[in-house]
Amino acid sequence: GAVVSQHPSWVICKSGTSVKIECRSLDFQATTMFWYRQFPKQSLMLMATSNEGSKATYEQGVEKDKFLINHASLTLSTLTVTSAHPEDSSFYICSASAANLDRTSPLHFGNGTRLTVT
Amino acid sequence: GQQLNQSPQSMFIQEGEDVSMNCTSSSIFNTWLWYKQDPGEGPVLLIALYKAGELTSNGRLTAQFGITRKDSFLNISASIPSDVGIYFCAGRAQGGSEKLVFGKGTKLTVNP
Numbered sequence: 526g527a528v529v530s531q532h533p534s535w536v537i538c539k540s541g542t543s544v545k546i547e548c549r550s551l552d553f554q555a556t557t558m559f560w561y562r563q564f565p566k567q568s569l570m571l572m573a574t575s576n577e578g579s580k581a582t583y584e585q586g587v588e589k590d591k592f593l594i595n596h597a598s599l600t601l602s603t604l605t606v607t608s609a610h611p612e613d614s615s616f617y618i619c620s621a622s623a624a625n626l627d628r629t630s631p632l633h634f635g636n637g638t639r640l641t642v643t
Numbered sequence: 644g645q646q647l648n649q650s651p652q653s654m655f656i657q658e659g660e661d662v663s664m665n666c667t668s669s670s671i672f673n674t675w676l677w678y679k680q681d682p683g684e685g686p687v688l689l690i691a692l693y694k695a696g697e698l699t700s701n702g703r704l705t706a707q708f709g710i711t712r713k714d715s716f717l718n719i720s721a722s723i724p725s726d727v728g729i730y731f732c733a734g735r736a737q738g739g740s741e742k743l744v745f746g747k748g749t750k751l752t753v754n755p
Contacts, residue, residue, distance in 0.1 A: 559742070631691040
């Protein structure tokens with residue numbers, strides 16, 4: 526149980542275009558999903574917390590107008606990288622925790638999306 | 644903000660050896676989690692700890708939630724080649740949200 530599916534697994538786009546990444550909880554409902562970014566050989570850096578039906582909460586230094594997050598249902602959150610530039614190239618990972626559990630429930634992660642902006 | 648210090652940064656061991664890695668925090672945590680990440684994939688949950696002093700095993704893996712609630716360790720016994728990967732500790736601070744703070748990872752290499 527507790528499977529999180531992320532799509533696409535990799536994407537290459539041209540500079541200036543936008544890219545949408547989907548994160549789905551397949552066998553549970555997630556009121557909260559998290560979006561992380563990971564640079565090579567580094568740890569996961571939290572970008573934003575996605576709450577179903579409300580605005581996302583962004584971490585300090587993360588541009589909310591550049592990284593648009595939508596959490597329209599209890600099983601789907603999307604991250605759109607707008608006007609992508611080469612420096613946005615990174616590994617983006619989402620995670621989710623089950624809605625029916627308390628705050629101590631562990632987070633389960635998607636398999637990540639490798640974004641390359643040319 | 645909260646920070647996690649994870650050590651060692653990397654380990655090179657022979658197959659069959661035991662491995663130990665740990666994390667310490669600057670504040671009290673109410674949840675400790677250990678993940679393993681393979682290249683190009685998302686982290687996979689290994690062990691979750693919720694109580695101070697809790698000792699939990701998952702096969703050859705054993706992890707403990709420190710009594711002070713500011714540290715945790717992960718042990719791997721009788722390592723095998725497929726144990727290769729990056730291990731991350733993660734935790735939730737007391738009184739905090741569901742957000743996880745991650746350590747910087749321990750890269751494990753197992754020589755056959």
